[in-house]
Amino acid sequence: MTLEAAVAAPFRGAGTDRMGEGEFVVALSLDRDWFSPDQAKRLVDIATARGLLAEDDGDLVAAFDPAEVHVPADFVPDESILREQSTFERALDAIVADGMEKRDAVAAANRRQREIGVTLETAAVLVARERGVDVEAVADAARKELLVGDDSGPDGGDAAGDDAATGGT
Numbered sequence: 001m002t003l004e005a006a007v008a009a010p011f012r013g014a015g016t017d018r019m020g021e022g023e024f025v026v027a028l029s030l031d032r033d034w035f036s037p038d039q040a041k042r043l044v045d046i047a048t049a050r051g052l053l054a055e056d057d058g059d060l061v062a063a064f065d066p067a068e069v070h071v072p073a074d075f076v077p078d079e080s081i082l083r084e085q086s087t088f089e090r091a092l093d094a095i096v097a098d099g100m101e102k103r104d105a106v107a108a109a110n111r112r113q114r115e116i117g118v119t120l121e122t123a124a125v126l127v128a129r130e131r132g133v134d135v136e137a138v139a140d141a142a143r144k145e146l147l148v149g150d151d152s153g154p155d156g157g158d159a160a161g162d163d164a165a166t167g168g169t
Contacts, residue, residue: 011066091124
């Protein structure tokens, strides 16, 4: 996962799983020259929202073991990781990370949505759970969207035409 590798890199470089936010931002922007300082701060926000980072007493703490994340020597993250993903995209990424082809995962979510009449996000979470993929954070986000009637994500329509859902990113 590109986001996880980008988050792990500063921790791996420092040989720790805890560092100040300023140190983290400097590692990404000045040391590695991957992002501007503002973009690195955005990465902190996204990684925190995704549960990859936690804040503790002014420090950022990795919520995973950075030493276990492979960061290739020539790795450079794409700026697209700074874009907030929809709940559907997050569920889809988890399914793909588990080994299912993206096109097949989208088709399975679309099929499940039609079969039981739920939102596309809910269908993707169900597909993930059927495969044994842990998507608890994504499921919580989908529940919250349903409860507040959030219409900022997909409109519940078929994902086949959505570039982000079919690999156009």
